[in-house]
Amino acid sequence: MEENMYCQNRISYRVQEGDSLYKLAKQFHTTVTELILLNSGVNPYNLQTGMRLTICPGEGYVDENESTPSEGNTNIPTKTPVGGIVIIPGTTTQPGTTTRPGTTTRPGTTTQPGNNMGVDLRQRMRMAWLNHITLVKFYLISFFENLSSQNAWKDAVYKNAEEILAIFAQYYPASAMQRFRKLFMEHLRLTDEVAAGLKADPAFSGAAMENWYINA
Structure with missing residues (x-):
């Protein structure tokens, strides 16, 4: 009952060859964290072809058999197309302002200049950052445990990093993005x-450790 309340449009997905949690999170407009929470009995390091996963598609996901985008799981951030804008319900339009092409609105809402890009950035960054945290966690676990999946998790971490950079690149100049x-x-x-x-020495405290903290 609780799961139905949490996700009104959940689906049962049969894992295909080559699938990973990261790939499915991208496909269904959700996060790796959400997939793990909905499938607590599944080993994220060893997805088996043919196994069933419960998935709650995020907003904007379109089923191949449907023409209407999913309203998504309202408990996770809104997913918008690249360059799109999400409007907060209840905001108002100032005189003389117009909306940008690609703006997404909900029934009964209007726009307020200057706020939309910030809202869009926060929502999209939160999705990407949730994935980043989860992917790094599972990569490090697979690395320390010498699992065969460690390279796949590492690749996912770097792909996710490129996604985060691509989001920022829409809002910041090239000089800032290079840095x-x-x-x-x-x-x-x-x-x-x-x-x-x-991994080599649990008491490790080399220069890389100090530089990591400085970088962070």
């Missing part, structure tokens, strides 16, 4: 170095 990309990629590289050091 941010350098810092972000350095952060991931240092994470690898620190993890390798700790």
Whole structure:
């Protein structure tokens, strides 16, 4: 009963060859965290072809057999197309303002200049960051446990990093993005170095550890 209240449009999905939680999260406009919460008995390191997963599609997901986008799980952030804008219900339009192309509105809502891009950025970043936290966690676990899935998790971490950078690139100038990309990629590289050091010696406290904290 509680699960039905949590997700009104859940579906049962049969895992296909080549699927991963990260891939499915992207496909169904949700997050890796959401998939894990809905499938507590599933080993995220070892998805088996043919197994069933419960999925709660996020807003904007369109089933191949339907023409109307899903309203999504209202308990997770709104998913919008690249360049789209989400309007907060209850805001008003100032005289002389217009909406940008691609603006998404809900019935009975209007726009307020200056707020839309910030709302869109926060929602899309929260989705991407939730994935980042979960992907890094599972990558590190697979790395320390020498699991065969560690390379797949690492690839997902770097793909997710590119998604985060792509979101920021829509709002910040190229000069700022160059600095941010350098810092972000350095952060991931240092994470690898620190993890390798700790795996070899739990008491590891080398320069990589200090630089990781400085970067963060």
